[in-house]
Amino acid sequence: MKYKIVNNGILILDKNDFNIKEILECGQIFSFVKQEDGYIVYSSDKCAKVVESEDGYKILTNDSSYFENFFDLKTDYTKIKNALKKEPILKEPIEFGKGIRILKQDLFETLISFIVSANNNIKRIQLILNRLRSSLGKDMGTYHAFPSRESMLKKDEAFYKDIGAGYRASYLYKVIRQVDEERLKEYDNLPTPELRNKLIELSGVGPKVADCILLFGYGRKDVFPVDTWIAKMYNKYYEPIENREEIRKRLTHQFGDLSGYAQQYLFYFMRSYVGNNDDG
Numbered sequence: 476m477k478y479k480i481v482n483n484g485i486l487i488l489d490k491n492d493f494n495i496k497e498i499l500e501c502g503q504i505f506s507f508v509k510q511e512d513g514y515i516v517y518s519s520d521k522c523a524k525v526v527e528s529e530d531g532y533k534i535l536t537n538d539s540s541y542f543e544n545f546f547d548l549k550t551d552y553t554k555i556k557n558a559l560k561k562e563p564i565l566k567e568p569i570e571f572g573k574g575i576r577i578l579k580q581d582l583f584e585t586l587i588s589f590i591v592s593a594n595n596n597i598k599r600i601q602l603i604l605n606r607l608r609s610s611l612g613k614d615m616g617t618y619h620a621f622p623s624r625e626s627m628l629k630k631d632e633a634f635y636k637d638i639g640a641g642y643r644a645s646y647l648y649k650v651i652r653q654v655d656e657e658r659l660k661e662y663d664n665l666p667t668p669e670l671r672n673k674l675i676e677l678s679g680v681g682p683k684v685a686d687c688i689l690l691f692g693y694g695r696k697d698v699f700p701v702d703t704w705i706a707k708m709y710n711k712y713y714e715p716i717e718n719r720e721e722i723r724k725r726l727t728h729q730f731g732d733l734s735g736y737a738q739q740y741l742f743y744f745m746r747s748y749v750g751n752n753d754d755g
Contacts, residue, residue: 494574
């Protein structure tokens with residue numbers, strides 16, 4: 476993909492492999508705000524505004540190197556899509572969401588965000604995470620950074636209930652006492668199956684949340700998170716089965732090291748297109 480670093484950010488010169496709406500609204504991130512002229516994206520203590528231009532996008536930020544990595548701009552998505560299109564089931568989803576890129580997100584923020592996301596809707600997830608930022612995050616001037624574990628440790632379980640986390644409040648209270656940012660980084664040395672088991676041992680982390688953390692935090696593309704939409708997809712296009720763990724195993728076996736990419740194209744297609752156009 477063609478892009479270049481400029482004084483005030485990054486210029487994306489190719490719309491075939493980058494669509495900010497698809498990137499932010501495909502279920503992998505919650506810390507963003509849609510505006511009339513684009514999107515504001517928050518990650519860790521960083522912020523960027525992404526605006527569409529006639530021939531691409533402008534990523535306006537004072538930390539270009541961070542967002543070059545965050546948007547995974549060095550990865551050749553055309554090559555990935557061409558490989559996945561060999562699977563008939565992916566031809567239409569890839570065309571529908573061809574501008575999706577899997578983000579490289581902060582590990583601690585990803586852990587907390589996806590615990591909050593469990594059995595939750597987007598608006599409520601964003602509300603809770605915004606309250607976390609504004610209450611505990613460092614004031615960066617025009618926004619607040621995502622809070623550190625240290626700042627979260629100072630609050631009791633009642634605080635997390637007060638910001639709207641509901642039953643997840645106890646998970647948040649416990650998980651930050653089980654693991655810190657450094658331990659999460661150390662886990663990256665583990666093979667995916669062992670790392671997955673480590674994550675599932677944490678409070679509030681079930682199989683699907685673990686797979687999301689693996690994909691969006693650790694960048695493990697050999698995982699396939701299975702939620703309601705993926706289960707619907709499987710039972711629509713494959714031999715129907717109810718067991719989501721079995722669905723995960725079968726899809727991971729089918730797509731191998733490209734499983735994470737396949738999951739994002741299929742998830743976005745099912746939720747954004749099939750979900751709005753399926754009459755039964």
